[in-house]
Amino acid sequence: MKLSKTGWNNVIIFSVMIIILLINATNDKLFPNEEDRNNAEQLILPANSVILTLLIELTESQQVLFERVGRSWQLTTKGIILEKNGQQIEQMMFAWQQSNGLVQAAEIVIDSEQGITVKIALAGEPQERTLVLYPLSDQLLIYQQRDNRWLALPATLAQQLIPFHL
Secondary structure (H helix, E strand, C coil): CCCCHHHHHHHHHHHHHHHHHHHHHHHHHHCCCCCCCCCCEEECCCCCCCEEEEEEEEECCEEEEEEEECCEEEEEEECCCCCCCHHHHHHHHHHHHHCEEEECCCCCCCCHHHCEEEEEEECCCCCCEEEEEEECCCEEEEEECCCCEEEEEECCHHHHHCCCCC
16 A cells, blocks of 8 residues: 555544544543542641641640741740640641541531630631640540531641640
8 A cells, every 4th residue: 555645644633633632532531630539638738838826725724836936936835835846846737738638428416515726827827727626535626617617637646736635
């Protein structure tokens, strides 16, 4: 079978078009987007967020405040004795930024007096985020007031996110 130069050009053009269509059709299956993934897991804080302040309130008379001062952290306590070095605080902030939990589909009914209020100011956001943590024996529940969303995390993460024992 002999093809002319124009015929061979058409064969090449159509074969390249078929390869492009094949790649486009299989690309979504090979490399799914972040949005297309199951939204069952979600980070506590947005990805790549920078924490400026983190306030943990047990009561009005018991508070722990972490403030970013340059590249280090300043710790201020009220009604609680807490000894943390810079590395321990950095590890705690890393846990806040990297931890993710399972989004709970239904509203959870829980005693609000057991909750620990955490207020976090992030760089680039005008309002601070308010979270309420409920450390239970088998899991840690986090209520995100801004998104009206509940997250469930393993109970072991409570020790990394909260700098003191309850």
